[in-house]
Amino acid sequence: MNEIICLKDVTKTFKDKKAVDGVSFSIRQGEVAAILGPNGAGxxxxxxxxxxxxxxxxxxxxxxxxNPNSRKVREKIGAMLQEVSVIDALTVKEVIQLFRSYYPEPLSFEELVNLSGLKEYELKKRAEKLSGGQKRRLSFALAMAGDPEVLFFDEPTVGMDIHSRKIFWQTVHLLKNRGKTIIFTTHYLQEADDTAERIILFHNGRLIEDGSPAEIKAKLTRKSVSFRKTEAINIKGLENLPHIQKVSVKGGRVHLETDDTDAVLSSLYKLNGFWKDIQVDSGRLEDAFEQLTEEKEAV
Amino acid sequence: MNAFFMQSKAEILRILRNPYYVFWSLAMPIVFYVIFTRVFNTGIDGQQEWQAHYLMSMTAFSVMGSAIMTLGIRLVEERAQGWSKFMKITPLTDTAYFFAKMVGQTVIHTFSIIVIFTAGAVINGVALTPAEWLMCGLWILAGSFPFLALGTLIGTMKKVDTAAGVSNVIYMLLAVCGGMWMPLETMPSFLQSIGIWLPSYNFGNGAWQIVQGNAPELANWLLLAGYLFLFVVLSNYVRRNQEAAV
Known part of the structure; x- marks a missing residue:
């Protein structure tokens, strides 16, 4: 498949601070990729x-x-930036028509209205008088004006209500089915997990993980088996069991962190007797994400 | 080409819908014109000459204002609100964007000239020959370029409030010291000796000469061309430094 975007050893320094530090990745045609990371990750x-x-x-x-600055590239990309800015003194309809005129093969006006979900009465409003949500819809229409091959959304759902979010991601799925390549940034893990085929995880300007949501999950999440102990047992001894990475005691429960919960369960049954109320926890990606970013910060 | 046409049209619409433009560039000059030709200075020698002279003053005052303020403040606003950044993602080039603004401004200036000239003809029956009307109009249109360049220089400022304040002060100083409100001859001699070097005086004087049946003076041409060059160089220099700082 075609490589649509390619970054090689990219570093960006502002004054003395490295905002992006030696990042390399490429994105293929038709991929939906999330650039995920906490605030300030680059x-x-x-x-x-x-x-x-x-x-x-x-x-x-x-x-x-x-080069991203070339005209050929600009004709084929569309973007929604983080701060939504609108031109003043023009109506929504006029701005959309103006943007359509910039591109060699624009989408039809009707289609842009449909895709963005702008209402008839909103089209006649002056762009600067729109509410935050309406401005987002307009900026989505503007991003789509040239029927772009590649779409960039920077924190697209910040400030959207739940309903608008849902509609936005439905539209993204629709665009994906049309073969568009879509790159979006987010600090909501759930959004990346739900929508992207690929997560590129950033932290402190570095790319720290890159893979499918499932791969990232497998790498990041810690599965664990926990139980209440019924008699004094040698906790240290449990560490020697196969597949156990870490043993800890929290609130009367013993937690065994592992990469293979089945193996741990079967060991526990063999040992029998001292445990009660066993629970298997497959690990939440949110926790892992938080843990990971915290850990890296501590380093 | 279609994009350039649409962009110019958009710029024209945006200026016409700007209440500041309608107030400062159309209403104010006409009100001043009425006050200084119908309320004061009536029954003086050379009444007709004064009415034609002051019509040129007010037209030049109007066009100078929209060139400096409308353009300058709008440029700052567009950058402050992130619009200019957004435009960089579109295929419309910076050059096309800039020239569409210039075309838009020039069309608006033509419109202001026609409106204020018509007001003069209606209010005071100012009667110039068709050639004189045309020459005055063309002079004011062409003479607005240094002020547009000054507008782009103001447009490099960071804050809208600063740009609005600074451009207001520059505009008023240029208008008063350049003899647009009161003829330069009525002012103290030290102000006169400064005034004749200002772009505003040379801008107005070209049109004042035409209504008296003369041609604009060579000094008017040279000084306006010099100011144009100076402001273009300065604003390019500032912009390049700002871009390099990113």
């Missing part, structure tokens, strides 16, 4: 470099095989 800076809004301090960024 997500927006990376996206801005892909859009040609910032130049990398070192390394190369190519979009569709070219």
């Amino acid at each position: 997500k927006t800076t990376t996206l801005s470099m892909m859009l040609g809004l910032l130049q990398p301090s070192s390394g190369t960024v190519k979009v569709l095989g070219e």
